[in-house]
Amino acid sequence: MTVTAQIDSTRPVATLINIFTVDPERQDELVALLARATEETMKHQPGFIRANFHASKDGLRVINYAQWESEEHYRAMLANPEARVHMDQAAKIATDVQPRLFQVRSTHGTDTPTGS
Template sequence: MTVTVQVDTGRPVATLINVFTVSPDRQDELIALLVRATEDTMRHQPGFLHANFHASLDGERVVNYCQWETEEHYRAMLANPEARFHMDQAAKIATDVQPRLFQVRSAHSG
């Protein structure tokens, strides 16, 4: 599936950047879980805009770049039991999980 994501500094969205530390032999497993969770649950939550998963070349990190219409939409997703289940499963694979909300301040393209 190819999805074009446009980052717009004029639109006040909640941007989640979540960095997972993972054993290289489990990186693909974690990405598969995150993709399945996104397709089955996250993308159906109110306010969900898009999610991208990035695998570090050394196999030790997975980065999730995801945007929600508002911080309230993101917080409501966190309270959803089905979404919580998927996040707990990811935390069992990763050795460290560091989610943070950001505001896009600048975007550039070539």
């Protein structure tokens, strides 16, 4: 069964877009680590909604697009020692990590009403 991740601009969530730069031969390793960390730890943190991982075709980037109920929930996760272990492991695989919080302002697609 496939579950589609909906991006909802009407909900005031904290959206994390984390850009990892990685050596191409380690891209799969990083994606696997992030997926395992999400299943084992992140999705059990208060306020977690979803995470999606995108691997660039050139092998140089991995994007983590994640949503949290609020910025406070996201910051609480950052302070959690169990979550920190995974983030530290990812930082050792990547050559650069650039996490930023965003607010979804607009979404468009064939399954969304115009202007959503």
